[in-house]
Amino acid sequence: MATNNAQRYSLVAMLFHWVIAIAVIVNWRLAEAAEHAGDAERAAIFANHKALGIVILILSLARLAWRFTHPVPALDGVATWERILARTTHVIFYVMLIGLPIGGWLGSSYFGSGVDVFGIFTLPALPVGENPEAGKAIFNLHATGGSVMIYLIGLHILGGLKHTFFDKNGGIFRMLPFGKVPG
Template sequence: MAEPRHRYSALSLVLHWLIAAMILAQILLITAHEATEGPLSREFVQIHKALGLTILVLTLARIGWRIAHPALPLPERMKGWERILARGTHVLFYVALIVLPLTGWAASSAMGRDIVWFGLFNWPLLPIGGGRETAGALMDLHGIAVKAVYVLLALHVLGALKHQFIDRDNVLHRMIPLIPRRP
């Protein structure tokens, strides 16, 4: 019988932390965009769009990897409501990380605005019309999804800290290689 896994695979770790860093970069880019004007502001938006589409692709890859390599089991001592909250938070993260770039992509497409992927090529626009009105409605959805991500981030971080400092159950060790495993 194989020994149980105590840590996620290297690819799972890389995808998790890369996407996390990109989410932080997205927040910083949009904050910088709102604080500036002119060409620099537009450049922040272009990078935001390219990074968002990269997050979409990486999230789809992560979901595929997760299907092929299921999550580690939750600690046996977790209560039922904690299990539901933990799994629900993860599922909603995946949903948000798909909805956010799709709504941004769709809004750009509705306006006919090119998305240049890091200066390398034009990302194809979706066959969506409707102009400013449609784009505005899509950006409203985008904004709601952003707020959902903030709530999910808070729940995710608070849950990780609870596992590390209150439950002391090695859950954080699974995703942060520098944290030693408790016996």
């Protein structure tokens, strides 16, 4: 991943970041709502959760392609341990943003179901054969991964706030088209 001397991420990178962030939070809330809904409502909520998961997958793959082909701002003035933590967190984010939707699709496939993406297209079930027990196990891992993702988002937000308000290096504003980034 190339870096550059720019103070901010590109507008396209910012758009990917915020759209995916909002989609992940909405999808987490959908999963939470489905867990507390009645049987009839649960299926409809989970259908939206699965569809949005596939949208997140597509956006994340596009964002990753963008990141590999466009330089990102250097992490100047940041301690080595913070740089390592930031890079590690970003790698884990990408693994989860790609792995969680694929895991959800795989879990559905074990129940013999594809994923309808808001009526626009349907991903067919993966060719794994029906195995509800495997599907349940995958969905349990998927739920655990979703919880880890929420904690990771919290860590990411805390890091941005620390850099912005304690270190005063403009942390959050690197991913926003406004605000001051010292340089």
